[in-house]
Amino acid sequence: MTPDFEGSCHCGAVQMRILGGFTEDTKAGICHCKECQIFAGSLFAYATKVDRQHLQVIQGQPKAYKQPPNTNLSGKQVTRYFCGDCGTPLWVESDATPTLYAVKLALFGNNFAPGIEIFWKNAHEWEKPMASSEMVFDTLPAMRPAA
Numbered sequence: 001m002t003p004d005f006e007g008s009c010h011c012g013a014v015q016m017r018i019l020g021g022f023t024e025d026t027k028a029g030i031c032h033c034k035e036c037q038i039f040a041g042s043l044f045a046y047a048t049k050v051d052r053q054h055l056q057v058i059q060g061q062p063k064a065y066k067q068p069p070n071t072n073l074s075g076k077q078v079t080r081y082f083c084g085d086c087g088t089p090l091w092v093e094s095d096a097t098p099t100l101y102a103v104k105l106a107l108f109g110n111n112f113a114p115g116i117e118i119f120w121k122n123a124h125e126w127e128k129p130m131a132s133s134e135m136v137f138d139t140l141p142a143m144r145p146a147a
């Protein structure tokens, strides 16, 4: 079993642990959709899916922003967690994936190569994909059975 993996927001008020940690096979997902651009304050979101039971907040009280359902692409409830003191994005909860969270990777060192990119249609013409070309999707790839 991999050791637990801990990370913290910029100011240190929120500390999180991923039980079981990440593995060598952990790949990041990049989302270029307009919402993710806004919430990342950047060009894209960079995160990985983690079993909800494996995410522990070990210190602090993250703030939650519930996105109005008509403002996200799935039409499902999406809640974005962040540190209320320093604003670091922490993880995203979507009713579209009831067993998983999308955990932001900057607080865990950004050590994961992008395995997939979605909503490439929202990328700018001067961006270049980081994932291999067959894993870059204009919108969402067809749903695959959960591993």
Ligand SMILES: [Zn+2]
Binding pocket: 009, 010, 011, 012, 013, 014, 083, 084, 085, 086, 087, 088
């Ligand atoms: Zn903070």
Ligand SMILES: [Zn+2]
Binding pocket: 031, 032, 033, 034, 035, 036, 037, 045, 119
């Ligand atoms: Zn997105």
